Amino acid sequence: MAQKKQTLDIDGDLARRLLSEMMLIRRFEEKAAESYALGKIGGFLHLYIGEEAVAVGATSVLRPDDYAISAYREHGHTLAKGADPRRVMAELFGRRDGLCRGKGGSMHLFDKSVNFLGGHAIVGAHLPLAAGVGFAIKYQGGDQVCACYFGEGAVPQGEFHEAMNLTALWKLPVVWICENNRYAMGTSIERALSQTEIWKFGQIYGISSEAVDGMDVLAVREVVGRAVGRARTQKTPSLIEVRTYRFRGHSMRDPAGAVYRTKEEVEREKLRDPIALFRQRVLEAGLLSEADIRTLEKDVNDRVDDAVTFADASPEPPLEWLLTDVYKEDA
């Protein structure tokens, strides 16, 4: 497992960007939770709070023309890839200006303008899709990569193993990023997997694999960066087990997440808050000042407030949209 760096070999601009993006996701999710309580968001809402360093660290080493695809806890990945928070919030509100015109919702965010290939909510099913994206990149002779995020809950599924095998067999440029937050809904990893060191599954398929501290945005950035490099130049997949933790429950219907884990465990994990840790490190390294961070905070809060205002103001989709986008008409 990659160790935390003792010194920060990044510049102030990057520090600002990483911190600001993590704070944006955190604030966005807090506002989403609030909006859910107010009845503005329905259905299932899975918050990314606690896991921000994964999406932000990984996306920071991707190019805009690289692809990303995720499961249903994907607000963070969508925002990190560059989607407009206003349109993401409008999608959660089920409004016409949402990313997917209000047809996708929290679990199905797509943004073609930033090569974000969705939010997929059948556990494990988007892994073969990511393999297909890698297949297409190679077929077309491109040098992009596809970053695929999934939870450790997908690892017992057959499609995880099919996708690992196919990408290794065919040498496809996919970076598998397993967000191991230790609980698939209420089932702990110990109750789900005979091998809980997930990165080891990659070894079996001959895939470069390692585990990394998911609460350390720079460690994630470094490990994913190496994997992206391999994918881009050698067209080989990598499996990265990112050890993270969700501070909230599985979804808003499990707000505390208290039945299957202890309060002490949650409190202990919160001490590893990726935003608080990184904030402290950049302050200590003198990369940003308290005043800089206050400015970032204000900016992030303003952007999220603006997103909520935008979503509130956006009308519901017109009824005739019920039957549009079912089939693509002839060009």
Add this chain to the structure above:
Amino acid sequence: MAVITYREALNQALREEMRRDPRVFIIGEEVGLYDGAYKVTQGLLKEFGPKRVVDTPIAESGFTGVGVGSAMVGLRPVVEMMTFNFAMLALDQIVNSAAKMYYMSGGQYHVPIVIRGPGGPAHQLAAQHSQSMEVYFYHVPGLKVVRPSTPMDAKGLLKSAIRDDNPVIFIESETLYAVKGEVPEDPDFLIPLGQAAVRREGTDVTVIAYMGMMYRALEVADELAREGISVEIVDPRTLRPMDTGTIIGSVRKTHRAVVVEAGAGFAGMGSEIAAFITEHAFDDLDAPVERVTGANAPMPYARNLERAKTPSKEKIMAAVRRVCYTNGG
């Protein structure tokens, strides 16, 4: 027009579309080196190479997902199911990924994919390899479903399916691969999806049937013609979208309808067509719509039981006579 087999017609369609569009590739079990389990892809590896004729391990969900993912970012995959029964393992990729992507992404990502292979009753292949698979797919908004009965249809419809921007389920038949028929050689010959064919014109009763049942209905029509009953046979060819206009038009002319399907009857295609006719042409009907369907049982192995499982000529004939209120001559 050349006379070729249904299998050769499919092969021509694949070859022509792969020549026409470099984004088209074929992926599946034994499609390359083995030349296709049913030889539909024969010679394609030799012409197009392993980049575009991709042999896969046995992992239906995995390679179907690869097809869907590749289609999202610009390719046009043809996924072969060695038999459509194996598509059950990929049902989630077909239903939850391929069919819904365009809708749930609000029109951002479309999935131009064809999933093809043989399905339907075959010869003593028993319960897991011999069944009508279309029912699992035509229910799903976002999918198109094709069942081509003739070599000409096989070619013209497959070419249209490959050029279509939506996921198309294209189910062939082991029992028809050797059937011969006239097929145009023009590489731009297409049959649009969603157009039925009137296989035989008649005035007394409309029989709606496709694939093997369509051929059985033709035999029935020949025999009943000798009794003075004139049967019109409509082959839907595409089950979704269905050419309901041709079906209703025919029923308005004949005032009687019999729907034949090989699969188990409960909630089958016959139910849908019979309901549609009743809703839209009730006043034109001189008799209730009859359904002749496969038995509501899995496919048995024993030859006599297998024969009893799918609608016989006698059963179809009896249904036609019933709607014509005649006991036959």
